Amino acid sequence: xxxxxxxFPPASEPVDAPHPRPAPLPxxxxxxxxxxxxxxxxxxxxxxxxRRVVGRTAVLAQPHIDTDRIIPxxxxxxxxxxxxxxxxxxxWRFDGDGxxxxxxxxxxxxxxxxxxxVTGDNFGCGSSREHAVWALRDFGFQAxxxxxxxxxxxxxxxxxxxxxxxxxxxxxxxxLAAPGVEVEIDVxxxxxxxxxxxxxxxxxxxxxxxxxxxxxxxxxxxxxQDEAIARFERxx
Amino acid sequence: MSAPTPRTMLDKIWDxxxxxGENAEAPAVxxxxxxxxxxxxxxxxxxxxxxxxxxxxxxDRTVATMDHSTSTAPRPSAVGERGAGKPSGLRAIxxxxxxxxxxxxxxxCRRHGISLYALGDERQGIVHVIGPExxxxxxxxxxxxxxxxxxxxxxxxxLAFGIGSSEVGHVLATQCLLQRKPKSFAVxxxxxxxxxxTAKDLVLGLIAELGVGGATGHAIxxxxxxxxxxxxxxxxxxxxxxxxxxxxAGMVAxxxxxxxxxxGRQFAPPAADLERAAAGWRELAGDxxxxxxxxxxxxxxxxxxxxxxxxxxxxxIPIGGEIPMPWHLPDADTRLSFERALAYxxxxxxxxxxxxxxxxxxxxxxxxxxxxxxxxxASVLRERHIDPTTRMLVVPGSQRVKREAEAEGLDEVFRRxxxxxxxxxxxxxxxxxxxxxxxxxxxxxxxxxNFEGRQGPGGRTFLASPLTAAASALAGRVxxxxxxxx
Numbered sequence: 001x002x003x004x005x006x007x008f009p010p011a012s013e014p015v016d017a018p019h020p021r022p023a024p025l026p027x028x029x030x031x032x033x034x035x036x037x038x039x040x041x042x043x044x045x046x047x048x049x050x051r052r053v054v055g056r057t058a059v060l061a062q063p064h065i066d067t068d069r070i071i072p073x074x075x076x077x078x079x080x081x082x083x084x085x086x087x088x089x090x091x092w093r094f095d096g097d098g099x100x101x102x103x104x105x106x107x108x109x110x111x112x113x114x115x116x117x118v119t120g121d122n123f124g125c126g127s128s129r130e131h132a133v134w135a136l137r138d139f140g141f142q143a144x145x146x147x148x149x150x151x152x153x154x155x156x157x158x159x160x161x162x163x164x165x166x167x168x169x170x171x172x173x174x175x176l177a178a179p180g181v182e183v184e185i186d187v188x189x190x191x192x193x194x195x196x197x198x199x200x201x202x203x204x205x206x207x208x209x210x211x212x213x214x215x216x217x218x219x220x221x222x223x224x225q226d227e228a229i230a231r232f233e234r235x236x
Numbered sequence: 237m238s239a240p241t242p243r244t245m246l247d248k249i250w251d252x253x254x255x256x257g258e259n260a261e262a263p264a265v266x267x268x269x270x271x272x273x274x275x276x277x278x279x280x281x282x283x284x285x286x287x288x289x290x291x292x293x294x295x296d297r298t299v300a301t302m303d304h305s306t307s308t309a310p311r312p313s314a315v316g317e318r319g320a321g322k323p324s325g326l327r328a329i330x331x332x333x334x335x336x337x338x339x340x341x342x343x344x345c346r347r348h349g350i351s352l353y354a355l356g357d358e359r360q361g362i363v364h365v366i367g368p369e370x371x372x373x374x375x376x377x378x379x380x381x382x383x384x385x386x387x388x389x390x391x392x393x394x395l396a397f398g399i400g401s402s403e404v405g406h407v408l409a410t411q412c413l414l415q416r417k418p419k420s421f422a423v424x425x426x427x428x429x430x431x432x433x434t435a436k437d438l439v440l441g442l443i444a445e446l447g448v449g450g451a452t453g454h455a456i457x458x459x460x461x462x463x464x465x466x467x468x469x470x471x472x473x474x475x476x477x478x479x480x481x482x483x484x485a486g487m488v489a490x491x492x493x494x495x496x497x498x499x500g501r502q503f504a505p506p507a508a509d510l511e512r513a514a515a516g517w518r519e520l521a522g523d524x525x526x527x528x529x530x531x532x533x534x535x536x537x538x539x540x541x542x543x544x545x546x547x548x549x550x551x552x553i554p555i556g557g558e559i560p561m562p563w564h565l566p567d568a569d570t571r572l573s574f575e576r577a578l579a580y581x582x583x584x585x586x587x588x589x590x591x592x593x594x595x596x597x598x599x600x601x602x603x604x605x606x607x608x609x610x611x612x613x614a615s616v617l618r619e620r621h622i623d624p625t626t627r628m629l630v631v632p633g634s635q636r637v638k639r640e641a642e643a644e645g646l647d648e649v650f651r652r653x654x655x656x657x658x659x660x661x662x663x664x665x666x667x668x669x670x671x672x673x674x675x676x677x678x679x680x681x682x683x684x685x686n687f688e689g690r691q692g693p694g695g696r697t698f699l700a701s702p703l704t705a706a707a708s709a710l711a712g713r714v715x716x717x718x719x720x721x722x
Binding site for chain 2: 046061062063064066068069072073074076077078079080081091096120121122125126127128129130131133148149150151152155156159160176205206207210218219221222223225226228229231232233
């Protein structure tokens with residue numbers, strides 16, 4: 001357990017022990033939020049439990065990759081979340097005539113099937129567009145590893161089961177230098193493990209960790225706060 | 237009894253909006269006073285509410301407009317005039333997908349009883365321009381919008397920040413967000429801006445100093461004489477671009493400038509209540525001795541007009557300067573990235589940006605599309621003509637800005653100078669509405685982002701102030717506005 005996440009839960013606590021507070025999402029029927037049944041192909045990744053990510057990496061080493069890079073604005077004239085993977089990094093992946101650029105990292109054969117994207121510092125800066133996360137998710141990525149993330153991107157990612165994994169510089173360098181390596185990301189332990197068995201911790205908000213492990217979505221949690229919200233409104 | 241702990245402005249606004257405080261296990265439940273909505277980031281949020289059978293909790297605290305994907309092509313003169321209805325052919329949207337997005341917003345607002353300032357409404361405009369000008373934005377509020385430049389509203393002493401579409405759904409359904417409190421960051425700006433140096437140059441200089449991710453996780457409170465001397469529109473420009481340093485929010489404490497700006501605006505407190513409201517607003521400033529997680533002091537006096545040379549807003553230099561050598565950069569990846577940025581821009585270290593040919597000049601956006609921005613540019617363009625090889629788009633931030641500019645004759649100044657006078661919207665800042673920089677072309681832009689492809693695939697952006705933009709349009713090259721000012 002990283003020192004950054006040491007306050008909760010205590011190291012001795014089983015990782016799946018019930019969350020002390022707040023209570024998980026109430027059973028279906030309470031709060032007006034029945035569990036969603038829509039398939040992930042429509043872009044619904046919230047509320048799916050995520051315990052670990054295991055797989056190979058693809059690497060985009062440059063820092064400050066902004067959300068306009070991840071998905072250019074001209075693809076935002078959509079009213080749904082799904083089917084955005086085909087536009088992921090569109091202007092890097094494809095030339096002006098729509099042909100794949102063979103030199104781009106994600107177009108290389110070794111990137112096929114990668115589930116972890118390793119990137120430079122400050123990933124996801126710029127626009128708040130959640131489409132960036134939907135595109136990464138739809139493309140097949142389940143985690144992004146960097147040294148830092150923009151605030152809004154991090155929040156958007158966590159709401160869609162895309163793990164933002166901010167790690168130390170030394171491990172980051174190793175991963176940047178070795179595209180295609182196998183990694184395991186353990187949500188409960190908030191740890192990224194390499195094939196040699198070495199592990200590196202990453203910060204994961206206890207609430208986000210709990211929501212990921214148990215497939216709790218935040219909207220359901222907030223809707224269940226209705227009484228407290230009404231009380232606040234009356235008291236103003 | 238000990239004295240109460242001095243609090244920052246962030247502390248005060250945060251504490252006043254806690255439905256539930258945060259603890260180690262759970263973030264705070266933070267109440268939202270004003271939720272601004274636009275067509276691009278809201279459809280998926282409304283769909284989420286529908287899927288769960290939820291209603292919008294507080295339509296009265298929700299206001300929508302359309303700006304991102306709307307065309308800014310000049311429309312028949314009836315449009316935008318007081319009392320104008322919805323003349324046919326008004327939509328003039330760039331693509332059928334954008335048209336569908338606009339129709340979806342109209343449908344969602346109608347179904348949920350949300351005020352919508354649609355195309356044809358005299359109050360339509362860029363969401364961060366109309367909030368303040370309608371008096372919706374007020375000191376002490378929490379304000380959110382599915383748009384990162386929501387930080388603009390912090391100029392009024394509000395806690396305002398951008399959110400993703402999932403969070404838009406959270407606020408629609410519950411009027412609340414789950415939030416960890418940002419760290420506090422005091423940015424004191426000493427001195428005074430020199431002639432020809434504006435709020436835009438100040439914030440570009442600051443981002444260059446902090447770095448493009450340098451304020452991540454923080455809410456900035458701007459203070460000091462150079463900030464106090466700015467008018468509200470200048471403060472909005474500074475707060476607007478706080479996000480470009482990664483900050484969650486940017487704020488300025490309310491003062492007389494704030495109160496007089498708000499007086500008489502449609503949704504601001506009426507005259508009879510204004511003094512009482514203003515007394516409360518003045519209490520919002522941070523207490524003497526309040527502690528910040530971080531603080532810096534920045535000198536405005538030595539600033540020059542700034543211009544960017546790379547592909548993020550932190551890559552900026554004084555207009556007379558040279559593009560730096562990459563030697564100072566910490567590691568190989570960063571150096572490579574720097575070189576890639578310059579290759580994209582078609583530039584090289586050691587060269588000046590000043591004098592570089594310019595194809596397009598874009599004046600507008602939520603950063604610099606307000607009346608004072610148009611006035612500044614017009615003061616340079618008056619009785620002059622732009623370079624014949626340069627196209628200049630002037631896009632007022634809102635219908636109101638457009639009307640007020642026309643009442644002063646600014647539209648004529650721009651037209652006579654050879655610039656296009658267009659309809660309000662986000663336009664070439666985001667290039668999803670028909671206004672697009674062609675591949676390889678150079679723009680001097682008063683907008684906020686010079687990211688690769690931001691203004692159009694392959695387009696190359698120099699960010700600068702309205703004064704610099706106007707001077708560059710005259711010269712057909714990146715120009716120092718001080719050489720064109722009377």
